[in-house]
Amino acid sequence: MTATGQLDWAARLSVAPMMDWTDRHCRYFHRLMSRETLLYTEMVTSPALVRGGALHLLDYNPEEHPVALQLGGSDPKELGQAAKIGADAGYDEINLNVGCPSDRVQSGTFGAVLMRQPELVAECAAEMIATQGREVTVKCRIGVDDQEPREILPQFLETVTKAGVRRFTIHARKAWLQGLSPKENRDIPPLDYGLVQEMKAAYPALHLSINGGIETLDAAEAFLAAGLDGVMIGRAAYHTPADILLEADARIYGRAHATTARQAVIDMVPYIEAHLSQGGKLNQITRHMLGVFAGKPGARAWRRYLSENASRPGAGPEVVLDALAHVDGAGEFNKVGTA
Structure with missing residues (x-):
């Protein structure tokens, strides 16, 4: 199986990148419970790596593979440099954050606010692809603020796909950048799973994973059976990791991993x-x-x-x-x- 095929397979189930949670110690513990699930780092900003030299943020244990590095930023050249640093460190995938709604992210003009600038996201992705050989993926929302998701999401996918991105994880909630806290953005905007499924039907060549409010392996299996390529689980995988990860290898990948x-x-x-x-x-x-x-x-x-x-x-x-x-x-x- 090619490296791309291996990642596609691993991405059938993934643990979401979560600030202050999915650090290297968390990922190592999760890996003991599932050999197959794709793990993600916390978001690391490109300025921290390129300008700040904070390479310790990339520390990980080889046992964590397959493991993806999530980057945050909006400067194409800087993101390209950061992507190369991540690839040189041995990460299997480089992911661009276009979904985080926090004030700190907005002030840096990256995260969910980039849903308003798909051309810039495409430029960033193209530079990240050009500088290194790992697959570049994008994690996004269905839209932000007053955007109409059924209009903006297809446009976003089409624009970024032209830059060479073929794998997206879509958080099925709109993000409200004004008036809601990051915590409220995880619960209040309504989920629209149907829209993500419509995107898979409209763009069958893309590898699309769904994210947001998914709490059980039963739900993950249902989304996979409905035709989605992958499911990303966040808080449930952190707060109840055994419920999600102990049976994941057998149920999602058909591979036994006998542990408790x-x-x-x-x-x-x-x-x-x-x-x-x-x-x-x-x-x-x-x-x-x-x-x-x-x-x-x-x-x-x-x-x-x-x-x-x-x-x-x-x-x-x-x-x-x-x-x-x-x-x-x-x-x-x-x-x-x-x-």
């Missing part, structure tokens, strides 16, 4: 030890593990013990194992596909 939430926690111990030996802190990792037993017996005790003890001076992997002991006696955790 308990085993994933145990498998984090060597990673934690390595992080601590380099001067890191335990809670930098365990904050991403709090929801792994969500909805299962012992979940509250697990969260409480980690929250109270992982930030203490000298805290090490024994804290995680002690927290796990609170879960061990509370139910059955050895069945594949369950916590």
Whole structure:
């Protein structure tokens, strides 16, 4: 299978890029639960890489592959340079953020505000493609503010496709850049899944993934069965990772990966030890593990013990194992596909 084909396959299910959440520690933990799912970095701005030299933002573990770098920016030349830096670092895909509605993103003239400038997005994408060999993809909204999605989204896809982009992830909500907070932008604008499905029918050659409000593997399977190429899950994959990721390899990819939430926690111990030996802190990792037993017996005790003890001076992997002991006696955790 070609590299493009492998990424198309991996993108059947992906974990969304989420600021302050999908850092390298989160991604490593997620990878232990699913070998196949495509993982994304937090958004990294092109100025931070090109002008700021913040190459530490690209740190990742080789075990995370397949893993994509999401870039934010609006200067084509700078994005081209940043894309090359990301490709040289070994990322499998370079993604351009045209969906984030935060004030900080708007002030930098990138993110969702770029839905108003498809020609600029195309110029950025073309430069990113020209400077390196990894596939360049775009994550966008269906529109912003007073735009009519059924008019703007086809125009956006057609314009950016001409620059060489063939894979898009579409967040099926409009973004309101004035009057709504980023949190409200995740819930208040109505979802329009039907429009995304219409875009797949209208542009069958494009690889289209759907994003926004999707909370279960059942829903992901339904979208794939309806003809979409991929499904991206955000908050549910973070807050209840075992529910999404433990069965993903079997159900989405037809490939067995026999592990459990308990085993994933145990498998984090060597990673934690390595992080601590380099001067890191335990809670930098365990904050991403709090929801792994969500909805299962012992979940509250697990969260409480980690929250109270992982930030203490000298805290090490024994804290995680002690927290796990609170879960061990509370139910059955050895069945594949369950916590």
